[in-house]
Amino acid sequence: MKKNLKVLFLAVFVSVASCSFTTKEFDDPDKDKVLIDLITYVLQKGHYNPADMNDEFSAEVYKDFINGLDPLKRYFLASDIEEFSKYKTQIDDQIKSKDLTFFNLVYDRFMKRMEEVKKIYPEVLNTPFDYTKDESINVDYDNIDYATTKTEIKERWRKQLKFSTISSYYDNVEENKTKLEEDKEYTSKTEEELEIEARETSKKSLDEYFDFTNDLERKDYFAIYLTTIVEEFDPHTNYFAPPDKDRFDLRMSGRLEGIGARLQKKNDYIKVIEIISGGPVWRGDYLEVGDLITKVKQEDEDKAVSVVGMRVDDAVKLIKGPKGTKVTLTVKRVDGTIEDVTITRDVVELEETYAKSSIIENDENTYGLINLPQFYFNMEDYKERNAASDVKKEIERLKEEGMEGLVLDLRGNGGGSLRTAVDIAGLFIKEGPVVQVASNGKKEVLEDEDESITWDGPLVILVNELSASASEILAAAMQDYERAIILGSKQTYGKGTVQNVLDLNQWIRKSDLGDMGALKITTQKFYRVNGGSTQLEGVKSDVVMPDQYSYFNVGERDYENPLPYDKIDAASYKTWDGYLGYEETINKSKARMEKSKQLQLIDENAKWIKERRDEVEVPLNFEKYVADIDRRKEETKKFDSIDTYDNKLSYRSLPYEVELMKQDTTLREKRKRWHINLAKDIYVEEAVNVLRDLKINNIKAGKMADIKN
Structure with missing residues (x-):
């Protein structure tokens, strides 16, 4: 089997190389166009059963990309969909001609609608919900229509926020009852206080969600678009943007080289959310869950790099590294003290x-x-x-x-x-x-x-x-x-x-395009x-x-x-x-x-x-x-x-x-x-x-x- 795969991929490589994937031969040297051209070519040559890129294919990409961005129909308006629909059967032609008009239109509109929503949810959550009102929400999102006006979008968000908040309110009420039963000295909270806490919980959750989306860049959304295209070939053919390829390798091997801690962005800080048993941090008791990492310094560098406000993927790249190398982290402890800790990286096995x-x-x-x-x-x-x-x-x-x-x-x-x-x-x-x-x-x-x-x-x-x-x-x-x-x-x-996972960088003659990621392609x-x-x-x-x-x-x-x-x-x-x-x-x-x-x-x-x-x-x-x-x-x-x-x-x-x-x-x-x-x-x-x-x-x-x- 290995021999057959080598022959196949060599053939694809020769074919792609003969098409000269270099920036010089493109009128527009934009990386996205190189990516979409390279990926579709490799798919047609290397996939076990390549799909026909026709109008039907185009319609599926159209549907899946829009649904992928807005599955609950809380952003796009019906007028947006009507505007997008003229490209419904043109995406296959755009892919072949390296035309990104459809993607650019949907992406730009989605960014605009997200900014509008960021103003809606704080306003809605600033007002108490009326839980005596007899109303319900339909969660069959696939079968509801897109909102026709911004007023309707706001009403849709109001119901969705009430839906998420009523759950927290119920939990608060039940917890309050339990504390009253178990602790005679406990002072009961009023319904108003419990309702306020529930809305605060919903707002905090959405604040964190939009804080995460603020970190996403255009390239992240383009990776979603590429994934939508390649998955039309079959469900298991996927595009891996560079960070996703690293995560895939980790899942396959069950090991990584780093400090042995799971991290998450919390507001602008990188927070430790788990210590991996057996890793360097665990062995040396360097960090605790809840610690915030503010700076990272490599052993061969004089200055530390601040990771406050940095994307978590970028911060992780600085923190992890080869076995035996050292990294110094500036850590804000749970008690507020600040300390530098130097950790020797090692192989971390995920038990x-x-x-x-x-x-x-x-x-x-x-x-x-x-x-x-x-x-x-x-x-x-x-x-x-x-x-x-x-x-x-x-x-x-x-x-x-x-x-x-x-x-x-x-x-x-x-x-x-x-x-x-x-x-x-x-x-x-x-x-x-x-x-x-x-x-x-x-x-x-x-x-x-x-x-x-x-x-x-x-x-x-x-x-x-x-x-x-x-x-x-x-x-x-x-x-x-x-x-x-x-x-x-x-x-x-x-x-x-x-x-099989193919590193797309092997087919690029010039390195100034940056990391192109990888393609997981069905070959057999x-x-x-x-x-x-x-x-x-x-x-x-x-x-x-x-x-x-x-x-x-x-x-x-x-x-x-x-x-x-x-x-x-x-x-x-x-x-x-x-x-x-x-x-x-x-x-x-x-x-x-x-x-x-x-x-x-x-x-x-x-x-x-x-x-x-x-x-x-x-x-x-x-x-x-x-x-x-x-x-x-x-x-x-x-x-x-x-x-x-x-x-x-x-x-x-x-x-x-x-x-x-x-x-x-x-x-x-x-x-x-x-x-x-x-x-x-x-x-x-x-x-x-x-x-x-x-x-x-x-x-x-x-x-x-x-x-x-």
């Missing part, structure tokens, strides 16, 4: 990204559970750390504790590295194909070529509607081989495409070893267990323009013969699930949540608002037992983690919460039941032992 495991004990049996949040890898050095090597380590550790069966939890895992999925599959089978990949009319079979098997015992994989991409590759392969039993949602997400489609695609169809669980997402539109099939489902010839593979009574085990699990009162309740709750989310009229009269909440509280009482369920299983961390917890109280608290949640999890309970029922073919197991030895 929540990585595989984690737990020992499960039930009567006299011991099982293992590995939770894999994503298929991560180091983009610079695959061997340094990746999901496959970590899962293998956890399996070996669990085996040392006497594990008799393994649960691999892929619920909520949106995917990641294709290679790690293949490598993890190889931990459970001797050898053979894992996934088929198609590109440019060619097919390649990715195989596990390592005959060793890390785990030859019972295996269950948990999935849900959010298990996507690489999760589906692994689950599908294990299902086709009959190596694992898949438990979970009716089907997984349904993302059967492969993306993958297929199960049985020939079926997971695109749209996903992986259908062997045993279906309803969950909270059962009635929500969360899968690939719910996008506007997904690539279609299809099939190819099956690869040559043999099903695993290490189990006895494989089908019998599945049928026994299905029978248990049909009788489960807990699952029936979960299914009923999922339907109830869907019904509530479909409601579009919300009362803005306080009595009716309270009555609506009270009704919902009463209705949800019958679902309380979902959160108090006890699966009667015991959970404990592996010995190596227990040692780490002696020093890392944050890790200890995270694992404690995880185990509490696992104890309420009926899906884990049923996975353990299936592991118990799965009988290993001892003759086959003996052969495997010979292979490994």
